Amino acid sequence: xxxxxxxxxxxxxxxHARITLHLGDDGKAEKxxxxxxxxxxFEKFCEGRLYTEMPTITPRICGICPTSxxxxxxxxxxxxxxxxxxxxxxxxxxxxxxxxMMSSHALSFFHLxxxxxxxxxxxxxxxxxxxxxxxxxxxxxxxxxxxxxxGQEVSERLTGKKIHVxxxxxGGMAFALKEDDRVALLEQLPExxxxxxxxxxxxxxxxxxxxxxxxxxxxxxxxYLGTVGPxxxxxxxxxxxxxVNPDGSILAExxxxxxxxxxxxxxxxxxYLKYPYFKKLGFDKGFYQVGTLGRVNAASxxxxxxxxxxxxxxxxxxxxxxxxxxxxxxxxxxIEMLYCVEELRRLLENPGITGMDIQARxxxxxxxxxxxxxxxxxxxxxxxxTDDTGSLTRVNLLIATGQNNPAMNRxxxxxxxxxxxxxxxxxxxxxxxxxxxxxxxxxxxxxTHAIGRMPIDLQLLSPDGQVLDQAVRGx
Amino acid sequence: xxQILLIGYGNPGxxxxxxxxxxxxxISALNLPGVRVDTEFQLNVEDAYALLGHSVAVFVDAAVExxxxxxxxxxxxGDEASFGSxxxxxxxLLGLAHQLLGAKTRGFVLGIRGYEFDVFGAPIxxxxxxxxxxxxxxxxxxxxxxxPGVLAPA
Numbered sequence: 173x174x175x176x177x178x179x180x181x182x183x184x185x186x187x188h189a190r191i192t193l194h195l196g197d198d199g200k201a202e203k204x205x206x207x208x209x210x211x212x213x214f215e216k217f218c219e220g221r222l223y224t225e226m227p228t229i230t231p232r233i234c235g236i237c238p239t240s241x242x243x244x245x246x247x248x249x250x251x252x253x254x255x256x257x258x259x260x261x262x263x264x265x266x267x268x269x270x271x272x273m274m275s276s277h278a279l280s281f282f283h284l285x286x287x288x289x290x291x292x293x294x295x296x297x298x299x300x301x302x303x304x305x306x307x308x309x310x311x312x313x314x315x316x317x318x319x320x321x322x323g324q325e326v327s328e329r330l331t332g333k334k335i336h337v338x339x340x341x342x343g344g345m346a347f348a349l350k351e352d353d354r355v356a357l358l359e360q361l362p363e364x365x366x367x368x369x370x371x372x373x374x375x376x377x378x379x380x381x382x383x384x385x386x387x388x389x390x391x392x393x394x395x396y397l398g399t400v401g402p403x404x405x406x407x408x409x410x411x412x413x414x415x416v417n418p419d420g421s422i423l424a425e426x427x428x429x430x431x432x433x434x435x436x437x438x439x440x441x442x443x444y445l446k447y448p449y450f451k452k453l454g455f456d457k458g459f460y461q462v463g464t465l466g467r468v469n470a471a472s473x474x475x476x477x478x479x480x481x482x483x484x485x486x487x488x489x490x491x492x493x494x495x496x497x498x499x500x501x502x503x504x505x506x507i508e509m510l511y512c513v514e515e516l517r518r519l520l521e522n523p524g525i526t527g528m529d530i531q532a533r534x535x536x537x538x539x540x541x542x543x544x545x546x547x548x549x550x551x552x553x554x555x556x557x558t559d560d561t562g563s564l565t566r567v568n569l570l571i572a573t574g575q576n577n578p579a580m581n582r583x584x585x586x587x588x589x590x591x592x593x594x595x596x597x598x599x600x601x602x603x604x605x606x607x608x609x610x611x612x613x614x615x616x617x618x619x620t621h622a623i624g625r626m627p628i629d630l631q632l633l634s635p636d637g638q639v640l641d642q643a644v645r646g647x
Numbered sequence: 648x649x650q651i652l653l654i655g656y657g658n659p660g661x662x663x664x665x666x667x668x669x670x671x672x673x674i675s676a677l678n679l680p681g682v683r684v685d686t687e688f689q690l691n692v693e694d695a696y697a698l699l700g701h702s703v704a705v706f707v708d709a710a711v712e713x714x715x716x717x718x719x720x721x722x723x724x725g726d727e728a729s730f731g732s733x734x735x736x737x738x739x740l741l742g743l744a745h746q747l748l749g750a751k752t753r754g755f756v757l758g759i760r761g762y763e764f765d766v767f768g769a770p771i772x773x774x775x776x777x778x779x780x781x782x783x784x785x786x787x788x789x790x791x792x793x794x795p796g797v798l799a800p801a
Contacts, residue, residue: 217767232660232767238688283692302692303725303739306746314747321693 191605193588201588206580206609215567223252223541223558227340230554233569237615239272239327240547241569242340243409244554248543249342251429252556255534260527261344266409267519268327268340269545273408274364274512275323276548277464277505280613281371282316285502288607289378294600312374315367319509322360326516329353343532351526358520361513365478368510372482375506379499388590390498390583390608393418395450395460396469397575399428399546404472406511408546414470415450415460420493423450428544431553435570445577448570459578462550463612464504469494474507476514482507498583498611505613536562547572549613573614583608649683651790652701652752654694656687657709662769663761666709666779669771670759673783674790681793690735695743698752705786706737709775710758716778717759719785724754757782 194203214233218226226245231238243265250257257265283302291300291308299307306313331339331347339347379386400414401407413431415423426434437446438455449458460466474480486503489495495503519525536558543554550572557566587608591601655671657664668686675684685697690706698704710718725742735743737756744750759782763772771779 214767229660232658279692301739303742303746306743310747313743317692317695317743317747320691321696324691324693 191584191609193584193592193605195592199593201585201592204581204585204588206577206584215569218567219564221564222562223249223536223556223564224342224562226554226556226564227342230569237272237276237547237549239268239340240545240552241554243269243545244543244547244552246340246342246543247545248541248554248556251541251543252536252538252558253342253534253541254537255343255532257344258527258529258532260348260524261530261532262409263519263522263525263527264330264345264347264349264530265340267349267516267525268330269408270512270515270519271323271326273323273546273548274509274516275320276613277509277512278316278319278323278367280548280610281375281502281505281509282313282319284613285607285610286316286374288603288610290374293603293607294598297599297603300603312370315370319364319367322357322364325360326357329357341531343534345530348528348530349526354520354526358517361517361520364513364516365510368506368513369478372506372510375502379503386499387497389604390586390611391496392582392586393496394579394582395423395453395458396466396494397460397462397551398467398470399544399551400471401475403475405475406467406471406473406508407475410545413544413551416470416494418494418496420469424452428553429542431542431544431570432555435575437570437574445574447578448575449578459582460575461579462572462575463501463548464508465495465498465501466550467546468504468507474511476511476518478514479507479511482510498579498586498608501611501613549573549615550575573612576612576614580609580612580614583611649681650701650793651682651703651705652685652698653682653705653707653790654685654687654690654697655707656689658688660767662763662766663772663775664709664764665771666759666761666775667707669779670707670757670782670786674787677787679787679790682790690737690740692735692740692743694735695740695748695750698741698744698750699748701752703755704737704741704752705755705757705790706740707757707759707782708737709761709764711761711764713758713760715760716781717757717785719755719757722754722756757786 192205193201196202218229221229227242227249230241230245233241287300287302287305291304295304302313330349330353339345395415395417397413397415399407399411401411404414413426413428413434415434417423424434434451435448436451437448440447447455447459449455450460451458468483468486474483486495486507487493539559540557541555545552552572553568553570555568555570556564559565584605587605591604593601653671653674655667655669657667659665659668671684671686674682683701687694722738722741724745725738737754741752741754744752759775760778761772761775763769763775
């Protein structure tokens with residue numbers, strides 16, 4: 173007899189989703205599905221609007237990574253206008269992107285995932301959160317908040333907005349950076365650097381102490397996708413798409429505008445998230461991972477010294493090859509966070525960053541454009557088609573969480589198979605399933621968050637739909 | 648420093664989810680002395696710093712369930728601190744401000760009942776608009792009084 177365990181929705185991730193675990197007679201997982209129940213409809217909503225509106229509309233998709241959507245959108249507009257952003261415009265775009273990435277990674281590690289690591293998977297769920305962390309180590313919690321605050325401050329000083337950056341526009345940026353703001357930001361970087369080093373130290377000590385668990389946690393191999401610069405270095409803003417095989421050999425490299433030649437999508441009946449896959453490998457073998465682990469495994473190196481040293485140490489875990497296992501998303505995330513702080517310094521020390529030539533002007537020279545960037549959760553594409561008036565006739569947003577969807581399902585399955593026993597479902601086992609999802613830091617639909625939306629409802633169902641067991645957490 | 652901080656949060660591009668920012672916008676237009684008004688897409692951990700120096704914080708959000716036209720209650724620091732997602736609950740934020748930053752701020756939640764959340768670009772629904780008006784009629788005189796004590800629910 174097959175039983176179904178439903179976790180609905182997952183705590184400490186964004187959006188509304190549930191997990192069902194289909195258990196066999198032996199109480200072990202036979203199948204696992206991560207369901208996204210909300211159809212966002214954003215692409216349809218955008219049709220009929222002028223393409224130039226998109227950089228200000230699309231940040232409404234997400235309150236966590238609005239900069240990424242605004243960036244991909246502006247780059248799609250660059251392509252439609254066939255213009256090259258000014259040098260200062262590119263520096264400022266890179267600045268806000270590095271800041272957002274650092275801020276998002278800080279939230280993911282310090283406030284969403286570290287409670288599991290520092291307080292224990294099996295600790296009281298009521299205190300296994302940032303407040304519990306604050307009680308145990310208030311200094312660490314404050315450092316995490318201050319790192320997050322710095323990331324937001326970069327955007328605020330540049331644009332006057334804390335969350336919805338409105339400054340990324342076709343051709344560059346709408347706001348210049350003032351000298352006193354540049355200096356004020358630079359002064360905060362030493363503290364940020366120390367916080368990143370501390371986070372890495374905590375995680376590496378955890379891995380050393382729990383190596384067997386970490387290596388087996390949602391362990392599976394896959395191809396990886398990330399954006400790399402001319403020398404194969406990890407790059408958030410621009411470059412070529414690089415897929416690597418599990419052994420690190422290059423599977424493909426392509427210009428972002430050619431993404432449809434390499435990525436196909438298939439709808440599944442259990443989720444509104446599509447299943448993207450690497451076209452040439454086919455649906456069954458073509459799922460790949462993006463995001464932190466995707467980028468760090470796809471890149472040949474990091475372009476800043478401290479991050480490069482950490483990159484080499486990370487890769488040494490697998491003899492210089494890509495490192496596999498969902499838990500290692502955390503490790504890769506912290507390497508990127510360190511890189512962000514170094515990148516912020518490099519950008520803020522560039523004399524061109526306070527230049528006034530911030531935007532190239534253009535007009536529509538094409539009917540179609542693809543914009544791409546690396547969002548905190550992975551590679552993001554905006555693809556627009558317009559009619560003769562510049563109104564959008566088709567919008568395709570290929571989001572990072574969608575690309576990681578197949579990998580998340582696989583991660584859930586691997587963890588469930590290892591930790592979930594249908595006859596005795598422990599809180600710790602459930603949290604490990606949830607943690608497998610949190611490794612990917614998914615952001616499903618954070619556009620609506622109103623009060624009363626985040627309960628957790630766990631159900632154990634028989635094949636005929638009878639509820640065998642149920643647990644409700646939250647309200 | 649203003650005594651009262653009012654934060655209206657939500658997504659204005661998502662129908663009734665924009666009730667919080669809509670209230671904040673209308674209160675801001677009144678330029679009430681001693682009241683600082685802010686809007687957010689959603690609350691985040693770093694907003695704990697924004698509470699420093701304010702004796703009272705009023706968090707205004709849309710509510711998917713509960714009393715009509717709105718509910719209003721004082722919250723304790725750390726109550727309902729579920730941290731269910733990337734965003735933070737008002738009580739969780741208050742808890743962080745108290746526990747980590749030494750803030751003494753009292754917190755209140757005004758939850759305005761909404762009905763339509765699923766369509767991008769939709770305006771606030773007619774029913775929710777009426778609830779918004781009622782919430783403003785309730786809150787404005789209390790903010791004008793300037794005494795945080797009168798903000799306590801009856």
